[in-house]
Amino acid sequence: ATPRQQSLLQSLQHLGSEVTLADFLNKTQTTRATVQRLQANGWLAVHQREVLRGQESALPPDQPKLLTPDQAQALGQIQALSAGETLLLWGVTGSGKTEVYLQAIQPLLTAGKSALVLVPEIGLTPQLTERFQRRFPGQVWVYHSALSQGERYDCWRQMLTGGPQVVIGTRSAVFVPLPKLGLIILDEEHDASYKQDRPAPSYHARTVAQWRSVAESCPLVLGSATPDLESYQAATDGTYTLAQLPVRVGGAGLPTVMLVDLREELAEGNYSPLSRTLQREIQQMMERKEQGILFLNRRGFHTFILCRGCGEVLTCPNCTVSLTYHLSDRFLRCHHCHYRRPEPEQTCPQCGSTHYKFFGTGTQRIETAVQERFPGLRVARFDRDTTQRKGSHREILDQFGRGETDLLIGTQMLTKGLDLPRVTLVGILAADSLLNMPDFRCTERAFQLLTQVAGRGGRGDQPGRVILQTYNPTHAVVEAARTHDFLQFAEPELIARRAQGFPPFGRLVRLGWQGPVEELVLIAAQTVARYLQEHEQEILGPAPALIPKVRLAYRWQLLWKLPLMAEPQHLLQALMKIDNSIFCHVDIDPIQAW
Template sequence: MPSKARLYAEVILPLPLFGTFTYSIPTTLEGKAAVGHRVIVPFGRKKYYTGIIESITPVAPEEFEVKDISSVLDPWPVVKHPQLKLWEWIAEYYLCTAGDVYKAAVPAGLKVESETFIELNPDYEEIPDARMTDREAIIMQSLDHNGKMTPAEISKKTGLNSIESTISSMVERRMLIIAEKLIERYRPKKETLVRLAVDRNDNEAMHKVFDAVKGAKKQEMMLITLLDNLNKRQQQQLPPEVPRQHLLEQSGLSPAILAALASKGIVEIFTREINRFNYTGTEQGELPKLSAPQSEALDSIHRMFIDKNVTLLHGVTSSGKTEIYIHLIDYILKKGSQALYLVPEIALTTQLTRRLQKVFGKRVIIYHSKFSDNERVDIWKRMLHDPSPCVVIGARSSLFLPFSRLGLVIVDEEHESSYKQFDPAPRYNARDCAIVLASMHGAKTLLGSATPAIETYYKALNGRYGLVTLSERYEGVQLPLIEIVDLNDERRRGRISGPMSARLAMMSREAVKGGEQVILFHNRRGFAPVVVCKQCGYVPKCQNCDVSLTYHRKAGEMVCHYCGATYKLPTICPACKEPAIEVYGYGTERIEEIAESSFPGARIMRMDLDTTRNKDSYLNIINDFSLGKADILVGTQMVTKGLDFERVSLVGILNADNLINFPDFRASERAFNMLEQVAGRAGRRNKRGLVIVQTSQPAHPILSYLQAHNYEGFYEHELEERRRYGYPPFTRVINIYLKHRDEDLLIKAAAGYAETLRHLFGNRILGPDEPHIARIQSLYIRKIMLKVEIQASMSKVKAILRSVYEAQMADKSLRSLVVYYDVDPM
């Protein structure tokens, strides 16, 4: 009888390597390994990784010997077919590897990896007269005392730095050995429960139970407390089991008493894995009432969805887009489908979650990067095993969840650059990926914005997307009045003190005095962005990046906002040795301090990256400001994105020039969008708001469109500029970045790279150029821009770029050159 043919799996590994890797499926695992399953596979000499099976084939590879899959981790796939198709599309379109996508998509808690451990070699015999160095002796002593450790742990325990070469030498001399240990990061949350071991309805059995505790008053008290809880749970139609901790707290008795009941066979104590996210609030189920314009817009969206898979809702700020979203979600859930509600910032999930939970209760699922690995794995598992209707609200990573019945995707504030992943790969735009995801599920996509991206509005006007317009604010509230303050004129007249003009300071005082709230927007965090010696002009720069350092007073140090390196503020200038170091400019930390002294008695809060590092800090700041616990909120772009504060009557934009003057073809669009969005925070209820924009360029065309809230006029102006110079939506832009530690080698390599590309793509290639920041984390950077026609095949472009890369890497001197691509840069 012929032997059964072996099966082979193509496996995606969480590594930035092109292609999949072939492994044979041992006969013991046949039937257990299928597409989407997690498998442990060997890679390299001693490493093990968690791979995802992409496909299975009976065809054996001819060119190399394959290794076996070591084990299958789950009895079910953890990644579904539409997810794998989405990964494939992202890798293809954004010119990265499937491993890059896998690493970004799946929570780290689901990726078991091997970690290098060092331990003493038990067979090592010390050679007479062979002296150990002090470093080696310290390492040997530490391993003898602590057992196997990672290099990082050895360094921490011993206090020795740069120990890799020492360990390598000791391994070569067989003093130490390397062991690989598989690390499982995920830890399920478990709850200990108590249930009665007999039937409560069996009178004879219950008599015996009470006889068994007769004379043991504490045991009897514990039993009565348990029965009381079980009766309450029966009335609420809940399972007949009580959390152990709750029972102990209610009875006021010790665990030993409960253990005594268990030993007598009266109760059973057991543990169960539970979900970390249980909504405990009240589900009211009431949909928000819609105004006539909102109802009309909702009807128009439904009509658009008949013919269009994607529709743009262009609604001015505070027009009530969220209420329309809620009605659409309700419609989808009633159909038995799932909805995905994408927001650009984690901060937005806090306000929106409360609004959604009041309507949909436990059917609301939150997912974003502030959650721990364990929390993200719990949500992943819920989505994997529970196909019931739900709405997922989250930032860009939530589009990777394993949806079963996706019926609607909402992308709120679709223009936001926060949807774009910059580093590391995949450098994807969640908005565009969400559209592809929806199409793969046969779902509809709704894009919402007061200031749509130029490309999005272009597609809507040209019929590729549906277009619905909501041109008035909810309940007829007027759009805010925008006032331009010329900073040059203010300085000449001596009417500016620090970062605020006299006009802004006066209106802020009036607003606070009248019980209203103020937002001061400045898109630079820290205390002061410039540190300089006033004697010789020396400016401290980051040792790793080509940027000046920002002073943070609270931390008492200078920080590089690109690599995170910190430095002490020098008291003596390192260049001229004079005590002449000064700080200039304004960051949000300094503006907060100035506001405290300028508005005595006013309560000030700050919202930026430094104040929102903790998981709950967003929620706390938003809640406190919403409840009126502060009068003035100082913030970066975080305050611009859809937050709803009903008592804000004044918004001050301290320096619009920071947004306008940026060397990038999207600078005008970004500036207009951000200014219009932050302006939209003012006057959102029964009073017209005021926005004061401070600038040294009052005649800039963006500001005239902003004053008139004229998005259409801005769009036409910007579109003509893009048409003239051949930028999106008329072309597709791909930035090719090259990085190397040696600047001279990089300059030569970038020139050769660009020349090769120019032979293939002609005048579609621009550069190489030195970017705005030319060195980050000790790597020098050059940029080559490729403009390709919209109809160009990305797979063909990728193939050409890949062949050029491989040809360039044939030069051994360029092996350490880093090359990556940014498709559709923001």
């Protein structure tokens, strides 16, 4: 062999007994022709092996951790479940629910069975997947809507082999063809992302998971720090089994929550979206070289633009919503139909006035405000605008995990179970935007979001601090979130819902109509409303939808209230046909305003 060939063979030995051809060519800076000559001389062998897309490179192995008494008890309760039974794992943020999941799955894989783990957001899958891959190398697959067709095809092929495996996925993964299913887990079970409402058909992944657990004769585990009130009620009345993790792993306390009254900030001349208390805490966080997150439930730079000459607000021509200004490309965007237009010229298109004013605050504006106030701070955004590119969720979180970013600014995506152990400061910038929606579930959703985002702090060795900014510090939801007290919120809320016959003590069906002519849409809604009233059904409405026009279609709706055990299918089938230009949307057990 020539010296060059001997050097290549020595490099191959250092790279291991096997290496992919692409890696060998890249690391040795050689050519395929040279490899073919070595093969012809019998000094190495080249053979083909199928590697399915989605298989990850080797990660350092992870060993099972010693469980706390609460975790051990919860694990025992899961293992004692019978086929088709459901358990609610109610554990505070940072209480080690994932470790319980891992140790519940381990014996199933050993026995040749598989597990399905559902998460509410794609952004959660990289972090959770890595944790599972370390524990179960070569047995973990991911399934969600951002996969390419090839990746999805390979994932299905692997599932159909029938071997023991774990599939981690979002809402649609509840339908994957995973044989020998031994356990289904719904993490963050309270999250509204599990509900598919548009396009039809409407379904809730939790409901489908319950049906599937019965069909597959396997148990279902629902996990959350802030359970859905319907799940909590089912656990307290004995329909579900209840397991609790009331304290954080390692004895760490929940973060301290400090309320900031924004009325006082305004009265004392602070017009910044960052209160003086929050600015002080960010400065101290920088000095201690710690990390923090800021939560604001609205993306963009400004939420609307108003002409102070005539009062005109720039709105979407297709939807009855204001356009949101995005500084990155200086465009106004509609977040419903994706209409966009450049920022306005010098004059108002309505009256010709030059007195435009930008109102409202989005994550882009917060990012700019923070960078101006703290020029040395490394800031990143984590919202729909910054995570559209494939792999961007993992990239942003990995950079934050490596300490390359000091402050993460984001929307609801930050609240969904992320484990960020170096975060000591959490800022909640506008709690009031969560509390004033025309939806009976808005207070529940607000408590869940506030508690979940507060729970991102103090998960490591250092204690956490949460700055909650609000114009209404005495609101019952804000007070319950301040003390991390789920029961303080849940008990009076359940009493109110029982009195009104709302879920979990009754059922709702939302009927929505939309079409290009508002008069015909209204006639259709009124016709069906009369029909239901003639059949002695209790209804609310009809009324305009929360957003009365979307994509040039006018929208009206009504809520149909039913007893808890009622099945509405027979009346739905009997509803009379309406004008073909009117689309009727039926959502049984809706969870968000339409």
